Amino acid sequence: MNEIGPREAPERSTSVCILGEGRWGRAAGAILTENGHTTFFVHHTLTAWPRRFELLCLAIPVQHIRETLRRLPAPAVPVLSLGKGLEIRTGFRVTEIVRDVWGTDRLAALSGPNFAAEIQQGLPAATVAASQDEALAARVQQLFHNRRFRVYRSSDLAGVEIGGALKNVYGIAGGLCTGLELGENASASLLTRCLAEMTRLGLRLGGRAETFAGLSGLGDLILTARSRQSRNFLLGYHLARGISLKEALARIGSVVEGVPTAASVRDNLAVADIKKPVADEIYRILFEGKAIRRSMLDLLEREAAPENG
Numbered sequence: 505m506n507e508i509g510p511r512e513a514p515e516r517s518t519s520v521c522i523l524g525e526g527r528w529g530r531a532a533g534a535i536l537t538e539n540g541h542t543t544f545f546v547h548h549t550l551t552a553w554p555r556r557f558e559l560l561c562l563a564i565p566v567q568h569i570r571e572t573l574r575r576l577p578a579p580a581v582p583v584l585s586l587g588k589g590l591e592i593r594t595g596f597r598v599t600e601i602v603r604d605v606w607g608t609d610r611l612a613a614l615s616g617p618n619f620a621a622e623i624q625q626g627l628p629a630a631t632v633a634a635s636q637d638e639a640l641a642a643r644v645q646q647l648f649h650n651r652r653f654r655v656y657r658s659s660d661l662a663g664v665e666i667g668g669a670l671k672n673v674y675g676i677a678g679g680l681c682t683g684l685e686l687g688e689n690a691s692a693s694l695l696t697r698c699l700a701e702m703t704r705l706g707l708r709l710g711g712r713a714e715t716f717a718g719l720s721g722l723g724d725l726i727l728t729a730r731s732r733q734s735r736n737f738l739l740g741y742h743l744a745r746g747i748s749l750k751e752a753l754a755r756i757g758s759v760v761e762g763v764p765t766a767a768s769v770r771d772n773l774a775v776a777d778i779k780k781p782v783a784d785e786i787y788r789i790l791f792e793g794k795a796i797r798r799s800m801l802d803l804l805e806r807e808a809a810p811e812n813g
């Protein structure tokens with residue numbers, strides 16, 4: 505779909521280092537190259553930067569970010585998170601891990617409904633570039649935006665990262681629902697209640713309500729909780745079909761961020777008083793061996809409640 509690619513070369517080409525050579529790192533690199541920027545990849549075992557660059561993109565699984573950054577000196581450039589998840593033991597978002605390890609405060613995240621494979625095929629999509637530093641959000645927007653990859657900007661960094669992390673947990677729930685053949689009504693109802701839950705949790709964690717109704721919240725939730733292309737959805741689907749967690753993860757063979765994020769939500773966030781029945785049941789299924797049908801029944805048999813309670 506080259507005809508809907510960038511219209512013209514950028515005013516200035518930016519040098520971008522991408523840490524992580526997986527699906528999403530490569531897809532993000534392809535967009536930057538398409539937009540006329542210079543990109544190069546570095547392996548996660550690196551201990552020194554091979555050359556100068558102006559922006560660092562992190563595209564490695566969230567649980568490996570801390571150990572990877574610790575091996576490297578802090579670069580004097582902004583850092584853009586491409587990852588989606590929360591760190592086990594701290595509950596940190598990706599940009600919080602970066603600040604913790606490197607002390608960097610020029611931080612941004614790019615997050616939205618963006619399957620790497622579709623981006624690589626040149627199909628159109630939209631996403632959000634977020635930073636508390638509005639000039640940095642605008643810079644990231646400008647770097648990635650083109651006619652087939654529409655980038656919106658936001659100053660709600662926390663909300664964008666939290667939506668991207670939590671949708672993975674709810675993606676597992678979506679896969680369970682489909683795997684159990686509960687029907688389209690159940691799937692739409694579940695997804696809507698997951699959005700309510702995501703918003704309650706996200707507000708407590710510093711995000712803004714409108715962010716969860718946007719691309720990085722609802723948009724990515726729709727994608728992940730309803731598509732077999734999603735690894736998180738597939739995990740739930742396999743579990744509902746009687747496949748063990750170990751075997752399902754082996755079959756998927758790539759990072760399933762919803763698993764560690766479910767543990768982090770349960771154990772590391774100050775959200776014990778927030779109603780989060782879906783995330784609680786996903787945790788019990790994954791880490792306590794609770795039977796999936798029992799979990800679904802427990803969700804359905806809760807007391808009737810006001811919709812916005």
Ligand SMILES: NC(=O)C1=CN([C@@H]2O[C@H](COP(=O)(O)OP(=O)(O)OC[C@H]3O[C@@H](n4cnc5c(N)ncnc54)[C@H](O)[C@@H]3O)[C@@H](O)[C@H]2O)C=CC1
Nearest residue numbers: 524525526527528529548563564568587588619620758759
């Ligand atoms: N694949 C997709 O469609 C999208 C993925 N993401 C997010 O991007 C992040 C990376 O996902 P993918 O690129 O899909 O994963 P992937 O499994 O395709 O690649 C992960 C990459 O991480 C690096 N890596 C592997 N083991 C490592 C270790 N022990 N320590 C440090 N780095 C290691 C390698 O470069 C590897 O290629 C995840 O947080 C994911 O949620 C976000 C949007 C879309």
Ligand SMILES: O=C(CO)COP(=O)(O)O
Nearest residue numbers: 616617618619734735736
């Ligand atoms: O984040 C993604 C798409 O926006 C990728 O989802 P999965 O990690 O579930 O495959």
